[in-house]
Amino acid sequence: MLEDDYTDVLNKSMAGASFDPTTLAERLQVPRSIVKTFLEGDFCEELSSRVCALLGLNSPCLSRLALGLTPPAILLPKGLRRQTTPFPVSGYTEMTVNTYSFALAGQHNASILIDATGSFQEAVCVEQGESGDVPRANLFLTHTHADHVADFDRWAPFLTSAHVSRHEPFAYCAEIEDGDYFEFGPLRVQAIATPGHSVGGMTYLLLGAETPVAFVGDAIF
Numbered sequence: 001m002l003e004d005d006y007t008d009v010l011n012k013s014m015a016g017a018s019f020d021p022t023t024l025a026e027r028l029q030v031p032r033s034i035v036k037t038f039l040e041g042d043f044c045e046e047l048s049s050r051v052c053a054l055l056g057l058n059s060p061c062l063s064r065l066a067l068g069l070t071p072p073a074i075l076l077p078k079g080l081r082r083q084t085t086p087f088p089v090s091g092y093t094e095m096t097v098n099t100y101s102f103a104l105a106g107q108h109n110a111s112i113l114i115d116a117t118g119s120f121q122e123a124v125c126v127e128q129g130e131s132g133d134v135p136r137a138n139l140f141l142t143h144t145h146a147d148h149v150a151d152f153d154r155w156a157p158f159l160t161s162a163h164v165s166r167h168e169p170f171a172y173c174a175e176i177e178d179g180d181y182f183e184f185g186p187l188r189v190q191a192i193a194t195p196g197h198s199v200g201g202m203t204y205l206l207l208g209a210e211t212p213v214a215f216v217g218d219a220i221f
């Protein structure tokens with residue numbers, strides 16, 4: 001689920017490639033003023049395709065994003081749940097935050113949670129009050145911005161383990177680094193450092209579901 005608009009995608013790509021509007025204009029041999037208005041939201045298909053070629057981006061996909069065309073629906077593999085909640089910080093009412101959870105059928109005590117915002121019961125697929133025995137789960141934080149840890153304290157009593165990058169120590173989470181991996185029965189969670197949006201940004205690659213899934217946090221959003 002992508003929340004970035006096309007200007008966000010371009011500005012992040014330019015930052016990653018160490019381009020600013022001036023160098024981009026020089027490379028494309030286009031007046032800087034035209035590049036600047038394009039980067040500020042005045043979309044131009046022809047210029048977009050040239051920028052995409054330079055930055056290694058998928059031009060048709062960027063055009064669809066810019067033109068507001070609905071992207072293809074994403075099919076989540078069986079066992080993966082997404083919980084979308086309002087941004088928990090005032091002043092950002094148009095934004096939402098996603099948390100994800102994964103559990104194999106019959107193994108809810110080995111649930112894997114990605115980030116900690118929203119209802120724990122919903123994340124681990126339990127109706128509130130259904131049972132006094134709430135399943136326990138293993139938490140992986142993509143990063144520690146307020147929106148991704150907003151409900152950590154409420155979730156903490158039900159966590160078997162919690163993990164975060166060693167570059168962003170948080171609460172009692174175990175500090176991990178690029179390349180660390182964790183196995184839960186047939187599931188494997190692999191940590192891949194993706195700093196940028198935050199210093200300790202971590203992507204988690206989940207293996208063992210119907211398809212591999214990468215949880216990237218706000219590295220892309």
Ligand SMILES: [Zn+2]
Pocket residue numbers: 143145197198218
């Ligand atoms: Zn963030």
